[in-house]
Amino acid sequence: MLHKNVNDAEVDELKRRRLSIAFGLERMGLIAVRAPILSCLILVALVVAAIFGIQRIKIDDSLSQLFRSDTKEFKQYEEVTKRFPSTEYDVLVVVEGKTLLERENLEKVRDLVTDLQLVDGVRGLISLFSARQAPEPGKLPAALFPNELPEGEAYDKFIQTVKSNEIIRGKLLSEDGTLALIVLSLSPEIVSNNKLSTTIGEIRKVMAEDLEGSNLSRQLSGVPVMQLEIRNAVERDGLIYNIAGILAGCIIAILFFRKISFMVIAAFPPLLAILLSLGVLGWAGFSLNMFLNVMTPLIMVISFADSMQLTFAARDRLIAGEDKYTAFRNAVLVVGPACVLTHATAGISFIALQFSDSELIRAFGEAGLVATVIALIAVLSLVPVFGVLLVRHEQAFAAKFQSADLGVNALRRFCAFIAVRMVGHPGLFSVLALLLVGGLGVIYANLEPRYRLADQVPDKEQAVQASDRLDAKLTGANPIDVLIEFPKGQTLYSPETLQVIADVHSMVEKQAGVGNVWSLETLRRWLAEKAHTNDVATLKEYVDVIPEHLTRRFISADQTAVVVSGRVPDLDSAQILPVVQKLDHALDTVRKKYPGYEVAVTGLSAIAARNSADMISKLNHGLTIEFLLVAVFIGLAFRSVVVMLACILPGIFPVVLSGTLLWLMGEGLQFASVVALTVSFGLGLSATIHFLNRLRLESPPGTSAALAVERATVLVGPALILTTVVLACGLGVTVFSDLPSLRLFGWLSAFAMVAALIADLFILRPTAMWLISTAERLRGARKAGSVI
Numbered sequence: 001m002l003h004k005n006v007n008d009a010e011v012d013e014l015k016r017r018r019l020s021i022a023f024g025l026e027r028m029g030l031i032a033v034r035a036p037i038l039s040c041l042i043l044v045a046l047v048v049a050a051i052f053g054i055q056r057i058k059i060d061d062s063l064s065q066l067f068r069s070d071t072k073e074f075k076q077y078e079e080v081t082k083r084f085p086s087t088e089y090d091v092l093v094v095v096e097g098k099t100l101l102e103r104e105n106l107e108k109v110r111d112l113v114t115d116l117q118l119v120d121g122v123r124g125l126i127s128l129f130s131a132r133q134a135p136e137p138g139k140l141p142a143a144l145f146p147n148e149l150p151e152g153e154a155y156d157k158f159i160q161t162v163k164s165n166e167i168i169r170g171k172l173l174s175e176d177g178t179l180a181l182i183v184l185s186l187s188p189e190i191v192s193n194n195k196l197s198t199t200i201g202e203i204r205k206v207m208a209e210d211l212e213g214s215n216l217s218r219q220l221s222g223v224p225v226m227q228l229e230i231r232n233a234v235e236r237d238g239l240i241y242n243i244a245g246i247l248a249g250c251i252i253a254i255l256f257f258r259k260i261s262f263m264v265i266a267a268f269p270p271l272l273a274i275l276l277s278l279g280v281l282g283w284a285g286f287s288l289n290m291f292l293n294v295m296t297p298l299i300m301v302i303s304f305a306d307s308m309q310l311t312f313a314a315r316d317r318l319i320a321g322e323d324k325y326t327a328f329r330n331a332v333l334v335v336g337p338a339c340v341l342t343h344a345t346a347g348i349s350f351i352a353l354q355f356s357d358s359e360l361i362r363a364f365g366e367a368g369l370v371a372t373v374i375a376l377i378a379v380l381s382l383v384p385v386f387g388v389l390l391v392r393h394e395q396a397f398a399a400k401f402q403s404a405d406l407g408v409n410a411l412r413r414f415c416a417f418i419a420v421r422m423v424g425h426p427g428l429f430s431v432l433a434l435l436l437v438g439g440l441g442v443i444y445a446n447l448e449p450r451y452r453l454a455d456q457v458p459d460k461e462q463a464v465q466a467s468d469r470l471d472a473k474l475t476g477a478n479p480i481d482v483l484i485e486f487p488k489g490q491t492l493y494s495p496e497t498l499q500v501i502a503d504v505h506s507m508v509e510k511q512a513g514v515g516n517v518w519s520l521e522t523l524r525r526w527l528a529e530k531a532h533t534n535d536v537a538t539l540k541e542y543v544d545v546i547p548e549h550l551t552r553r554f555i556s557a558d559q560t561a562v563v564v565s566g567r568v569p570d571l572d573s574a575q576i577l578p579v580v581q582k583l584d585h586a587l588d589t590v591r592k593k594y595p596g597y598e599v600a601v602t603g604l605s606a607i608a609a610r611n612s613a614d615m616i617s618k619l620n621h622g623l624t625i626e627f628l629l630v631a632v633f634i635g636l637a638f639r640s641v642v643v644m645l646a647c648i649l650p651g652i653f654p655v656v657l658s659g660t661l662l663w664l665m666g667e668g669l670q671f672a673s674v675v676a677l678t679v680s681f682g683l684g685l686s687a688t689i690h691f692l693n694r695l696r697l698e699s700p701p702g703t704s705a706a707l708a709v710e711r712a713t714v715l716v717g718p719a720l721i722l723t724t725v726v727l728a729c730g731l732g733v734t735v736f737s738d739l740p741s742l743r744l745f746g747w748l749s750a751f752a753m754v755a756a757l758i759a760d761l762f763i764l765r766p767t768a769m770w771l772i773s774t775a776e777r778l779r780g781a782r783k784a785g786s787v788i
Helices: 008-017 025-033 036-055 072-083 103-116 152-163 195-210 223-257 260-283 292-319 324-355 359-390 394-401 406-422 426-445 462-473 495-510 520-531 536-545 573-586 588-593 604-638 641-646 648-664 671-697 705-736 740-779
Strands: 090-096 122-126 179-186 217-221 478-485 515-518 561-568 598-602
Touching (some): 025 324, 090 223, 103 122, 103 179, 179 195, 179 462, 223 260, 223 705, 260 359, 406 740, 426 740, 495 573, 573 598, 604 641, 604 648
16 A cells, blocks of 8 residues: 655645645634634634524525526516515415315305405405306496305306306316315515414415315415425425534544544534534525525535545644644644635635626625635634644554554555556546546537426425416416506506507417416406496496405506516426517517507516526536636646646536536536536535645655655545545435425535546546646656656
8 A cells, every 4th residue: 555654744845845825824724723722712602603693594585586686677577576566475275176166165165265364464365256247237246156055957057157257267267167276365564574384374274174074185385385385494404404414424534533532623623614604694694595505515515525634634643653733733734725725716616606697696605605714714723723632642542543544544545546547547548538528518518507486496395286286277376477557647547558458468368378367457358248338437446346455466556557467387497488588579569559658578487587597507607617717726826737737627527427417317407506516616626626735745856746646646535535425415415305406406516526536536646647747748857846
C-alpha cells in the first residue's frame, strides 16, 4: 500500500513555496483553537441566539412564489388576484360517485352544503343547489331544487332538468352526473394565518359526517388546501431531514473512526453549522419554502466533506506521533486551503442562481451563500477546537490504530488499486473520458423544460387527486383568466362594455383546452334565454342581489374591470402554452375593434406556461457559464492552467450523466432538477479540489507525476468515499418527501454526488496525470519546482 507518513515536511514545503490557494483565509481556523474553552462559551451563546432565530422562520406556501418577479406579466397577475381574489381563497369540494344523483345521496349532499356554510371562516359557497329556475316577470327566480324533492318518475324527470341546467352543467355538475363541485369561499384572514388548518379540518369533519353511508368519495382541492398541504409537508420534511442527516453522519463516522470523540469532531461541526445557518436565516427574515426546505441537507453536504477531510488529516498526524495541538493545527494549514476553496466554489454555484428571474430561486441562492460562509467558519473553527478538547492520550491512540485501522486501511488499498490502474494509461483514459463526457453532453442538450403545478404540491394528499378528477370531469381545476379593463367614460353596463365582455367570453369558450367559462356574460345569456330579456336594468338588478363574494369573482369592487374565467387541466406547461398563445392571439381582434379596452390573458396557469420554460432555460444557460467561471476560479487559485483544464471534465461529468438519466427516464428539466444540478456541480468539485490540493503537496521537486497521483489518491481517497456516502444519504432522504419537486431534487443531487466521486476516481486521476506529463514535456528538464 502506498502511504506517506505525514509530518511537518508538508507544511514546510507549503511555506517554502509561499503558495496558498486560499490566500491565507484558512488561518481563521487557528483563532478559536487558541482559547478553546472561551470559544465553546461563545458557541453556546450563538446556539441560543440561533434557536430563537429558527423560531422566527415562517413558511411561504404560495403557489405563485416560483414565478414571483418584476416582470409585467407577474405584476399584472398580482393585480388580478387583489381585485378578483376568489381563486386565492377557494376551497374546492369534490364529491363523486355513480349514485350521486340518487334521492337519498342528493339529500346528503344538500345537508353537506348547508352545514359547510356554518363552518367558521366560510363566507359563502357555490354549488349545484345555487342554480335557479327561469325567472317570472317582476319576481326573483326560485331555487332549482325545491325544499322537498319529488319521488318516483317525477324525480327522474327532475334529475334530467338538473343535468340540463345551463348554469351548472359542465361547471358544477359533470355531464354524466357523477361528480359535483362545491366551491367554498374562505375569508382572507383565515387563509393567511394558522386558523386555516382548523378550518380545513372542520370542513373534512363535516364532509365525513354528512356523507357517511353514501358510498360517495369526497376530496378537497383548491389553493388554500394546496397551501396547507405544502405547509404540512415542509414542516414534516424538515424534521425528517434533520434526523436523517444527523444519523447518517454519526453512524458513518463512528463505524470508521471507532471512537466517540472522533465521531463528535467530524459530525458535530456540520450539525452546528446547520443550526447556526438556520438561525441566521431566521433572523434575516427568510421564509421556509419548497427550495429552502432542502437547506438542511445542503448545509450538511457543504460542511461534512471538509469536516471529514480535516478530521482524517489530524487523525493521520496523531497516528504518526504528533500531539493533538500540532496535529489539528497542521491539519488546518494543509487541508484548510482546500476547504476554503470548496466552499468558495459552492458559493459561486449559489451566486449563479442570482441571475434567475424568479425571486424564490434568487432567495434560495442568497440563503445558500449565507449558509456556505457560516459552514466554512464553523468547520474550520470547531473541528480543531473539539479536537484539542476531546482527544486524550495521543500516544495510546497512535499505538492502537497504527496496526488496527482496518476500515480506513481497506479504503486506502482500494484507492491505491484504482490509482495504479488509472495512471498506467493516462492518455487513453483521458481520451475515453473526453468522448464519454461529450456524448453525454449531446444527450443533455436535448432535455426540454418541464413544469406542472402538481409537482409543487404533495402528491400523496387529496388536493392533487381531487384536481385530477376535476381535470377528467369538469375540464380542469386550474383557472385561466382574461382581464378586461375599461377606458375612462365607459361603465360596466354601457353597451360597448357588455359587447366586449360577450366577445371575449365567446372566444374563451371556443378555445380548445379551456372549459368551465364564467363571466357576467353567463348571467346575461341565462336571462336572455329564461326571462327573454336583454334589459340592462334587469341585469343590474340581478347583479345587485348576488352576494358580494360571488360578484367579486368577476366584477371588481370599483366596477372598472371584469374577468372572464375559465379552467384548464393541470398539464405540462409545454401543452398549456399553445392554448394561452392561441387565445391571446384570438383576442387581438377585440383589442383592435375596441382600442380603449385593456384585454390580457392572465392567471397562474398562463404565468406558468409563459415563464417556466424561459426561466428553466436561463438557469440551464447559467449552469454552462458556471462551468467556465468555476474552472477559471480554481485555476487562478492554484495559479495553474493545468489545474484549470484538469477540473473541467470531472466537473461536467456528474451534470451530463444526471441529465442523461433524466432523459432515459423520459423526464425533462424541471426547476428542481436544474437547481439540483447547479448546486451539485459546485459541491461535487469538493473532491476534485481536495485531491488537487493534496497532489500539490505530494509533488516536491524530483517526484514523478505517477507517484504523486498515487500518493494523493491514497491520502484523500478514504475521506472522499466516506463523505460521498454520507452526503448521498443525507440528500437521498428527501425521497421520503410528499413533495415531488423535493424528491426529484434529493435523489438527483445524491446521484450527482456519487457521479462526482466516480469522476474524481476514474476521470480526474488519468486526466491530471496526462496533463502534468504533457506540461512537463513541454517545459523540458530545465523546469524545476512543483509539477503543478
